[in-house]
Amino acid sequence: MGQNNHIHHHLFEKQNKPVKFSGSTLEVVHQLIKRYPEGQQKSALLPVLHIAQEELGGYLSVDIMDYVASLLNIQPIEVYEVATFYSMFYLDKMGTYVIEVCRTGPCAISGGEQILAHLQDVLEIKPGETTHDGLFTLKEVECLGSCGTGPVMQVNTEYYEKLTPGKVDKLLEDLREYANQPKPGDSTWVEKFC
Amino acid sequence: MGGKILLTNIDIPGIRGFDVYRAHGGYAAVEKALREMSVAEVGTEVNRSGLRGRGGAGFPTGLKWSFLDRKSDKPRYLVCNADESEPGTFKDRYLMQHLPHLLIEGLIISSYALGVNTCYIYIRGEFKYLVGILEKAIREARQHGFLGERILGTGFSLNIYVHPGAGAYICGEETALLESLEGKRGNPRIKPPFPAFKGLYGCPTVVNNVETLATVGPIINMGGEAYSKYGRGKSTGTKLISACGNINKPGVYEIEMGLPVEDFIFSPEYCGGISNDKYLKAVIPGGSSVPILPADLILNTVKGEKRLMSYESLADGDFVSGTMLGSGGFIVFDEDACIVRNTWNLTHFYRHESCGQCSPCREGTGWMEKILYRIEHGQGKMSDIDLLVRVAKNIEGNTICPLGDAAAWPVASAIRHFRREFEYHVKHPEVVKNIHHGAIELNAELMGPDSGTGIKYW
Ligand SMILES: Cc1cc2nc3c(=O)[nH]c(=O)nc-3n(C[C@H](O)[C@H](O)[C@H](O)COP(=O)(O)O)c2cc1C
Ligand code: SF4
Ligand code: FES
Numbered sequence A: 001m002g003q004n005n006h007i008h009h010h011l012f013e014k015q016n017k018p019v020k021f022s023g024s025t026l027e028v029v030h031q032l033i034k035r036y037p038e039g040q041q042k043s044a045l046l047p048v049l050h051i052a053q054e055e056l057g058g059y060l061s062v063d064i065m066d067y068v069a070s071l072l073n074i075q076p077i078e079v080y081e082v083a084t085f086y087s088m089f090y091l092d093k094m095g096t097y098v099i100e101v102c103r104t105g106p107c108a109i110s111g112g113e114q115i116l117a118h119l120q121d122v123l124e125i126k127p128g129e130t131t132h133d134g135l136f137t138l139k140e141v142e143c144l145g146s147c148g149t150g151p152v153m154q155v156n157t158e159y160y161e162k163l164t165p166g167k168v169d170k171l172l173e174d175l176r177e178y179a180n181q182p183k184p185g186d187s188t189w190v191e192k193f194c
Numbered sequence B: 001m002g003g004k005i006l007l008t009n010i011d012i013p014g015i016r017g018f019d020v021y022r023a024h025g026g027y028a029a030v031e032k033a034l035r036e037m038s039v040a041e042v043g044t045e046v047n048r049s050g051l052r053g054r055g056g057a058g059f060p061t062g063l064k065w066s067f068l069d070r071k072s073d074k075p076r077y078l079v080c081n082a083d084e085s086e087p088g089t090f091k092d093r094y095l096m097q098h099l100p101h102l103l104i105e106g107l108i109i110s111s112y113a114l115g116v117n118t119c120y121i122y123i124r125g126e127f128k129y130l131v132g133i134l135e136k137a138i139r140e141a142r143q144h145g146f147l148g149e150r151i152l153g154t155g156f157s158l159n160i161y162v163h164p165g166a167g168a169y170i171c172g173e174e175t176a177l178l179e180s181l182e183g184k185r186g187n188p189r190i191k192p193p194f195p196a197f198k199g200l201y202g203c204p205t206v207v208n209n210v211e212t213l214a215t216v217g218p219i220i221n222m223g224g225e226a227y228s229k230y231g232r233g234k235s236t237g238t239k240l241i242s243a244c245g246n247i248n249k250p251g252v253y254e255i256e257m258g259l260p261v262e263d264f265i266f267s268p269e270y271c272g273g274i275s276n277d278k279y280l281k282a283v284i285p286g287g288s289s290v291p292i293l294p295a296d297l298i299l300n301t302v303k304g305e306k307r308l309m310s311y312e313s314l315a316d317g318d319f320v321s322g323t324m325l326g327s328g329g330f331i332v333f334d335e336d337a338c339i340v341r342n343t344w345n346l347t348h349f350y351r352h353e354s355c356g357q358c359s360p361c362r363e364g365t366g367w368m369e370k371i372l373y374r375i376e377h378g379q380g381k382m383s384d385i386d387l388l389v390r391v392a393k394n395i396e397g398n399t400i401c402p403l404g405d406a407a408a409w410p411v412a413s414a415i416r417h418f419r420r421e422f423e424y425h426v427k428h429p430e431v432v433k434n435i436h437h438g439a440i441e442l443n444a445e446l447m448g449p450d451s452g453t454g455i456k457y458w
Helices: A008-012 A023-033 A041-055 A062-072 A076-083 A105-123 A165-178 A189-193 B018-023 B028-036 B039-049 B061-067 B091-098 B100-114 B125-143 B174-181 B210-214 B216-222 B224-229 B261-266 B295-299 B311-315 B339-353 B359-376 B382-395 B403-427 B440-446
Strands: A097-102 A136-141 A153-155 A158-160 B077-082 B118-123 B159-164 B205-209 B238-245 B251-256 B280-284 B329-334
Touching: A023 A041, A023 A189, A041 A062, A041 A076, A041 A189, A041 B159, A062 A076, A097 A105, A105 A136, A105 A165, A105 B238, A105 B329, A105 B339, A189 B125, B018 B100, B018 B125, B028 B100, B028 B216, B039 B061, B039 B100, B039 B216, B039 B224, B061 B100, B061 B205, B077 B100, B077 B174, B077 B210, B091 B100, B091 B125, B091 B210, B091 B238, B100 B118, B100 B125, B100 B159, B100 B205, B100 B210, B100 B216, B118 B125, B118 B174, B125 B159, B174 B205, B205 B210, B210 B216, B216 B224, B261 B280, B261 B295, B280 B295, B280 B403, B339 B359, B339 B403, B359 B382, B359 B403, B382 B403
Parallel strands: A097 A136, B077 B118, B077 B205, B118 B159, B238 B329
Antiparallel strands: A097 A153, A153 A158, B238 B251, B280 B329
16 A cells, blocks of 8 residues: 555557457446535545456556546546555456455464465465466555454455365365356455445 | 344345335334423433434444434435445445335434434445435335424424445544445544534534444333343343354354354354364454454453453453454454464554554555565565554554554554464474465464363464
């Protein structure tokens, strides 16, 4: 949080996805804006950025942030400020699966450190890096609010709890298999709000 | 007694859905409040109940509500704090996952009492799967006439909206939360003005925790007086405790306030004792921000009384020998836990989560993390220990929001109660360089005699 500052180099990067929501998503965005009083449309920024990140390529490029600014009728800088503050928004291209391992105390004393070490071993990357095949990004995160079922990690938006190295191996195997198919699990942000 | 108030029906299949919830007495409290009680009467019942905020500070809820600026002609807001990011705390998540309608019911009655027509639930973004559950519960309540325009044919209207955060512990602090809800960075505001006068969009606002608000329905059902009979002294009612760490049965438990800590840790009904038959070494009873206590002080106060699960008893002895109930995030450490490593770990957390507005917090958390890293990795000096104490002292009380204190207290208390373990780290660099050193070697040197009660602790 707070310390991300990799905005500039994306200024020159081309997105391969068009920076535009589909008609139905746009409809949801307009509904979201109506949840806040008139003139306070900026309040919809966090939910809309979640949707944008999910639907427009997995991270927030400058093009995407500018697009969101135009939707909410605010200055682009207001979006950059926010996108760089919150840890769930990514400013760089991520792997297909972002693996976020909880590193905080309660998880650490129930085996979280070993889970992170195991992931580093088998994926041969360090936290903050992505595997060469672009499949996995490994990250350390702070308490996920699931300390009673630690060690915990989040893969994209799904929680995996009471982890063991064996369970992690099995999961990675499943994810590799899934990679060419529709994603497993959870419904999208847009579906959540409908 | 010893009964449950919030989780009574949690095991009923389908209780998450409206129909089953309603069939078990759900929304009767809303009907009672809106049809039979005036706004003032609802407030009076909450006052009588003695309910105190469950978000961490334990501030009396009725009193907080009475501060709300009702003279202003601006709209008023109720914001439900579902940010739950305090390490060790996972009770609100449990409540929302299993009993979403209990929260919605509490929000309707509280909004009625506060004269609020728009309520936001600010939920941490990682709890995405709960957003769908809450949105569904809101839709169901609306379909059945408990939300929307002219609820139950009365003149009262209310909309509730779920608003996701995006990964920032600081957004649990109420003014940072309001900033975040306005679509900004989560930088806490300087108080005063308090949210009761200038909160969301500069309007009078009440911010309450999920558990606090979920308790309002049961209070209306049973009456404030009856609620206040539960618990002990000024810690009325029940409290959700999320227990984790080296125990046999981690999980969320509803306890009546006043339960002895010893029973909570060792009774099979709750934590079920320390896992792998180890000794109890220490407990952080109220989320990572409250002082850590060694086993003897968490079980008994210095006066020799049994320590109880209540605001007053846990705070008995102040910070010299006491701690706080906080959010009820109960973290248990066994004999193998390394207090230095844990303190370093938590300080990393606070350094990472500091919003960076005040120098004592921004710089101080970084310094403490670096010094603790040195000590934990066998590069520490004896003078580092007092240096840590000094840095912690200089953060405490010198910041815009209480995150600074929350970062200072764990460090100060760990050194206060476990100084010998810090010294051991400095004296035995070759031992502690092994990252799995735990405290095995220290045990032999530091462990006290068996308590003789059959309960093993340091
Ligand atoms: C750094 C920090 C983090 C906090 N996190 C939370 C949180 O996650 N949930 C919560 O309810 N209160 C949290 N609080 C407390 C809130 O500021 C506020 O006191 C609380 O939501 C009030 O509700 P209550 O009176 O019902 O307890 C936090 C406070 C601080 C200083
Ligand atoms: S104490 Fe820390 S988190 Fe709170 S406002 Fe200051 S810098 Fe930000
Ligand atoms: S410490 Fe890992 S989920 Fe809380």
